[in-house]
Amino acid sequence: MSAVILGVHAARKAFGGLVAVNDVSFEVRQGELLGLIGPNGSGKTTMLNLISGALKPTTGEIALEGERISGLSAHRIARKGVARTFQLVRVLPSMSAAQNVMAGAVFGRRRLWGEAALHLSHELLERVGLKGRGDMPVGAMTYIDQKRVELARALASDPRVLLLDEWLAGLNPSELKIGIALIEQVNREGRTIIMVEHVMDAIRSLCGRCVVMSSGVKIAEGGVDETLSNPEVIRAYLGDDDA
Amino acid sequence: MTQILVTGILLSGTYALIALGLTLQYGVARIMNLANGETLVAGCFIAMWLFATLTINPVVGLLIIAPAAFAANWGIYRVALEPLVKRAKSRGQLEVDSILATFGLLFLFQGIMLLTFGGEYFNYTFLAQRFEILGSGYGLNRVVAFAAAVAIAVALYFFLYRTRHGTAMRAVAVDPKSANLVAIDVARTAAIAFALGGALTACGGALLSTFYTFNASMGVVFTMKALIIVIMGGVGDVRGAVLAALILGVAETAVASLIDPSLTLAATYTLFIVVLLFRPQGMFGRQTT
Amino acid sequence: MTRLSQKEIAIGVAAILFLALAAMLPFVDQGYYLSLAVNITLYAALCTAWTLFSGPTHYVSLATAAFFGLGTYAVALWVDVLPFPLLVGFGAVAAGALAALVGVATLRLSGVYFVIFTLGLAELVRQIVTWAQGKFTTRMGLYVFTDLREMHIYWMLLALTALVFLTGWLINRSRLGFAMRIIGDDETVARHSGIDTAKAKIALFVISGAFIGIAGAICAPRYGYIQATTAFNPMTSFLVVIMALLGGTKRLWGPIVGVIPFVILMDFITVRFSNYMPIAMGLSFLAIVFLLPQGVTGRLEQVWNRLQSRRTAKPAAEKAA
Numbered sequence: 001m002s003a004v005i006l007g008v009h010a011a012r013k014a015f016g017g018l019v020a021v022n023d024v025s026f027e028v029r030q031g032e033l034l035g036l037i038g039p040n041g042s043g044k045t046t047m048l049n050l051i052s053g054a055l056k057p058t059t060g061e062i063a064l065e066g067e068r069i070s071g072l073s074a075h076r077i078a079r080k081g082v083a084r085t086f087q088l089v090r091v092l093p094s095m096s097a098a099q100n101v102m103a104g105a106v107f108g109r110r111r112l113w114g115e116a117a118l119h120l121s122h123e124l125l126e127r128v129g130l131k132g133r134g135d136m137p138v139g140a141m142t143y144i145d146q147k148r149v150e151l152a153r154a155l156a157s158d159p160r161v162l163l164l165d166e167w168l169a170g171l172n173p174s175e176l177k178i179g180i181a182l183i184e185q186v187n188r189e190g191r192t193i194i195m196v197e198h199v200m201d202a203i204r205s206l207c208g209r210c211v212v213m214s215s216g217v218k219i220a221e222g223g224v225d226e227t228l229s230n231p232e233v234i235r236a237y238l239g240d241d242d243a
Numbered sequence: 244m245t246q247i248l249v250t251g252i253l254l255s256g257t258y259a260l261i262a263l264g265l266t267l268q269y270g271v272a273r274i275m276n277l278a279n280g281e282t283l284v285a286g287c288f289i290a291m292w293l294f295a296t297l298t299i300n301p302v303v304g305l306l307i308i309a310p311a312a313f314a315a316n317w318g319i320y321r322v323a324l325e326p327l328v329k330r331a332k333s334r335g336q337l338e339v340d341s342i343l344a345t346f347g348l349l350f351l352f353q354g355i356m357l358l359t360f361g362g363e364y365f366n367y368t369f370l371a372q373r374f375e376i377l378g379s380g381y382g383l384n385r386v387v388a389f390a391a392a393v394a395i396a397v398a399l400y401f402f403l404y405r406t407r408h409g410t411a412m413r414a415v416a417v418d419p420k421s422a423n424l425v426a427i428d429v430a431r432t433a434a435i436a437f438a439l440g441g442a443l444t445a446c447g448g449a450l451l452s453t454f455y456t457f458n459a460s461m462g463v464v465f466t467m468k469a470l471i472i473v474i475m476g477g478v479g480d481v482r483g484a485v486l487a488a489l490i491l492g493v494a495e496t497a498v499a500s501l502i503d504p505s506l507t508l509a510a511t512y513t514l515f516i517v518v519l520l521f522r523p524q525g526m527f528g529r530q531t532t
Numbered sequence: 533m534t535r536l537s538q539k540e541i542a543i544g545v546a547a548i549l550f551l552a553l554a555a556m557l558p559f560v561d562q563g564y565y566l567s568l569a570v571n572i573t574l575y576a577a578l579c580t581a582w583t584l585f586s587g588p589t590h591y592v593s594l595a596t597a598a599f600f601g602l603g604t605y606a607v608a609l610w611v612d613v614l615p616f617p618l619l620v621g622f623g624a625v626a627a628g629a630l631a632a633l634v635g636v637a638t639l640r641l642s643g644v645y646f647v648i649f650t651l652g653l654a655e656l657v658r659q660i661v662t663w664a665q666g667k668f669t670t671r672m673g674l675y676v677f678t679d680l681r682e683m684h685i686y687w688m689l690l691a692l693t694a695l696v697f698l699t700g701w702l703i704n705r706s707r708l709g710f711a712m713r714i715i716g717d718d719e720t721v722a723r724h725s726g727i728d729t730a731k732a733k734i735a736l737f738v739i740s741g742a743f744i745g746i747a748g749a750i751c752a753p754r755y756g757y758i759q760a761t762t763a764f765n766p767m768t769s770f771l772v773v774i775m776a777l778l779g780g781t782k783r784l785w786g787p788i789v790g791v792i793p794f795v796i797l798m799d800f801i802t803v804r805f806s807n808y809m810p811i812a813m814g815l816s817f818l819a820i821v822f823l824l825p826q827g828v829t830g831r832l833e834q835v836w837n838r839l840q841s842r843r844t845a846k847p848a849a850e851k852a853a
Contacts, residue, residue, distance in 0.1 A: 103721070103725045346817045350810045354808065503663055519637050519638060
């Protein structure tokens with residue numbers, strides 16, 4: 001079994017009286033693709049925000065390769081090797097695709113500059129299926145292509161852990177196939193990924209393991225098939241009456 | 244010491260009105276109105292004019308000034324500011340646009356008042372008797388202005404927390420999109436809030452003119468003070484604004500009488516910096532996400 | 533990215549030629565036109581320096597008068613005892629330090645706080661300076677006697693403008709410039725890409741403020757007799773905002789397009805209708821917001837792009853037909 005790369009220990013986030021993440025703990029191992037699932041409002045995105053530093057946990061600790069990152073600002077966490085995509089795709093609208101990707105290469109863990117950064121950007125664009133489109137203004141791209149650019153930007157920083165926040169949401173069935181293949185390929189290259197996802201087919205075909213949250217609490221963790229057939233998980237998704 | 248406290252508190256009444264006006268305009272209508280001080284100065288001049296030519300008591304004059312300021316500010320919002328709200332793609336863009344547009348209004352109104360009244364200082368004598376509080380004397384005009392300000396602030400509080408219109412306004416302040424979903428006419432509510440804010444500020448000006456020497460170009464200073472009070476109190480927070488106005492009034496008076504009257508702005512700024520560094524969300528504000 | 537393109541070399545040569553030509557002006561006229569040219573170069577330097585920071589961040593800074601006044605005072609206080617170039621350096625350091633303080637207090641927060649803070653900043657510094665002057669000296673004003681004449685000031689301002697441009701161009705090619713473009717597009721993405729957004733903004737604000745401080749220091753000998761109210765005149769801040777936005781802040785040379793006509797117009801108004809100056813400024817602000825939100829250069833760019841797309845669309849349409 002490979003080493004633990006990210007450890008979440010009793011992380012808690014409260015907004016006033018509302019506890020969005022309630023003492024959640026889990027670990028992610030090197031090269032693993034972990035699914036973080038749960039019904040709407042269960043605290044998955046808040047969990048990602050805690051890991052990426054968009055929010056600071058109220059209590060608890062998050063560690064990257066044994067080093068505490070919780071409490072650091074988002075840009076320091078990004079430099080230590082946590083990259084993310086956003087639930088609603090966020091590209092840099094005034095720039096070309098290649099410049100978008102360069103943002104990750106220049107300011108992320110690699111900290112490249114000049115030709116090296118540009119070269120890497122084009123290489124990554126090719127890898128996500130946008131070969132030769134680097135000079136295209138990103139605003140003129142389709143939704144899935146913008147998502148590809150966003151993924152390439154995250155990869156450009158050479159992240160130790162990649163966070164995908166519903167990266168597959170909003171894609172049509174044929175795009176979904178391409179998207180799933182892309183994530184699988186990235187994972188096969190050895191990249192550790194945590195994905196928040198609603199598309200269950202994707203979770204089944206991609207993830208080795210998943211963590212299920214409901215109302216801010218972790219209710220299950222383990223292999224995908226056994227977890228998804230866990231009665232408590234079914235109850236969380238469908239409500240008490242149907243269980 | 245008590246003298247400083249009482250003078251500061253008396254001063255804070257008018258500050259509170261101006262700040263409440265601004266906090267309504269920013270909190271509900273989403274317009275950071277940097278021309279707010281000009282509304283205040285206009286209030287000063289109209290109150291003086293009513294008093295000098297028609298011998299209308301400035302406190303009674305509020306009954307004329309408030310509706311007039313309401314109408315004028317409603318018009319300004321509809322003509323000059325609503326188009327900006329409509330075209331803005333983001334909160335940030337509206338912020339920049341409204342700042343620049345209200346700068347325009349600031350200079351426009353200031354220019355018109357300078358042309359009309361010139362740059363001299365004005366004041367007039369109203370209720371300049373001595374009034375005794377805790378053994379020391381204060382101008383009766385200050386006491387009356389304070390009492391009137393308190394009455395208006397209390398009325399505003401009841402309006403916001405006890406009436407349907409007031410509740411609608413608070414709902415728009417919290418979340419315009421959701422307010423729209425529960426059948427609140429957001430555009431109209433915003434216009435009314437802006438107009439109401441202008442009316443409050445003009446009342447503050449009218450009351451201020453009874454004990455303060457004013458001129459056509461002093462608006463910016465008061466805008467500045469109002470802004471700082473609003474930020475200290477938390478945007479859209481009525482209680483916060485009142486408490487912040489008290490603190491500012493007392494702090495200014497203390498610095499003016501204990502150190503040097505020319506350093507009042509420095510006192511204001513010191514408070515401002517402390518708030519920005521430690522509680523940028525306002526004194527009662529919760530950390531937002 | 534590191535080598536110069538042919539276009540850049542051409543622009544560089546043209547800029548140097550233009551600069552040399554502009555530097556000849558005092559040999560032609562030393563009266564009205566030189567004084568007008570001093571004003572134009574002064575505002576060109578101020579507006580370009582302002583745009584270095586406010587252009588990419590969209591933070592409307594009204595701190596210009598505070599930085600400018602500090603520069604002026606640095607010269608006025610010590611001109612009798614220390615060499616002028618050193619004092620210009622003092623001005624830059626003082627203004628840069630103030631910018632750093634303001635930046636640390638406000639730039640982590642939203643734009644409104646920043647505008648409000650800078651709105652009263654010049655007045656605050658003026659009050660403190662006046663108070664300190666009254667407390668520790670007996671004079672209210674300060675005389676600045678040097679053998680620098682109008683044309684020397686003109687040349688220094690011209691050199692400063694060139695320096696601001698050069699700095700702006702270098703920043704645009706640097707990591708800092710790239711970071712600012714990302715921040716301008718989406719601050720959240722910037723943070724999660726590893727950019728220390730607060731630090732980048734503060735760094736740029738300090739650079740911008742220091743240049744404005746230098747401009748103030750250079751202008752001190754021009755005034756001769758310096759009072760706090762003239763050195764910290766809040767109008768300077770507003771005029772800089774109007775001119776820079778009028779020209780457009782997307783390009784480095786944008787502000788200059790606004791500076792030249794506006795300084796001439798201002799000159800005309802202050803001579804003939806000085807009472808109408810505030811109204812003119814008010815109308816300018818409103819005109820910018822409603823008619824030219826991207827500035828003149830932004831509008832020209834829009835028109836140009838539309839023409840370009842029409843030109844490319846036409847042959848395609850013909851082909852289709």
